[in-house]
Amino acid sequence: MSERTSEEGRSATCGCKVGRIAHQHGLSKLDDELVRYWTDRTDERYSTRELAEHVNQQVLAAALDDAGLQYKDGEVENTYRLLTDDDVSSGTRVQTRKELEREGVPVEDVESDFVSHQSVYNHLTDCLEAELETPSDEERLERSRDKLGALRNRTAAVTEDTIAQLARSDVLDVGEFNVVVNVTITCEECKTQYTSRDLLEQGGCDCRTE
Ligand SMILES: [Zn+2]
Numbered sequence: 346m347s348e349r350t351s352e353e354g355r356s357a358t359c360g361c362k363v364g365r366i367a368h369q370h371g372l373s374k375l376d377d378e379l380v381r382y383w384t385d386r387t388d389e390r391y392s393t394r395e396l397a398e399h400v401n402q403q404v405l406a407a408a409l410d411d412a413g414l415q416y417k418d419g420e421v422e423n424t425y426r427l428l429t430d431d432d433v434s435s436g437t438r439v440q441t442r443k444e445l446e447r448e449g450v451p452v453e454d455v456e457s458d459f460v461s462h463q464s465v466y467n468h469l470t471d472c473l474e475a476e477l478e479t480p481s482d483e484e485r486l487e488r489s490r491d492k493l494g495a496l497r498n499r500t501a502a503v504t505e506d507t508i509a510q511l512a513r514s515d516v517l518d519v520g521e522f523n524v525v526v527n528v529t530i531t532c533e534e535c536k537t538q539y540t541s542r543d544l545l546e547q548g549g550c551d552c553r554t555e
């Protein structure tokens with residue numbers, strides 16, 4: 346077999362574990378995906394842990410393909426979970442590995458090809474020279490505002506649901522109701538109270554900004 350040329354992707358030439366397994370399993374789009382998912386500037390951004398999971402699921406899928414197995418949507422993810430998740434009982438894990446072996450999947454080899462989030466991080470930063478841009482202060486404030494807003498909405502929704510359920514089953518006696526979630530932050534130095542929205546908006550407590 347001839348050596349791949351560099352145009353076909355750096356994974357063919359970088360010697361790290363991620364590059365090696367990408368090459369070995371023919372995952373030609375992997376490097377692009379890793380960089381794209383990692384540097385995504387939205388909340389959809391993947392952590393290196395999630396990226397490692399993504400890589401490993403592709404390794405598993407490639408092994409299932411090699412063994413000529415058909416799999417449905419979500420099946421690779423589920424099999425990966427059964428092989429790796431701490432919450433899966435050892436009995437279930439043994440069973441899963443046995444079934445795969447019976448189907449001709451070299452489970453041990455596949456597992457030894459699984460990469461850690463540290464390997465992914467090193468591959469991204471050393472081999473692919475990807476950089477994570479640090480978000481600006483405004484971006485961080487905006488993201489945090491969104492995050493807290495979503496959390497408030499969720500708290501309100503769960504509260505409303507819970508109250509409504511109790512009311513429906515006559516455990517709780519209440520008329521039509523409305524839920525408001527208020528989160529208060531108190532600056533312990535001056536005892537001023539803020540809603541999270543106001544505090545983020547004004548960029549700090551009055552006692553500090555004067
Ligand atoms: Zn690499």
Ligand SMILES: [Zn+2]
Pocket residue numbers: 532533534535536537550551552553
């Ligand atoms: Zn203060």
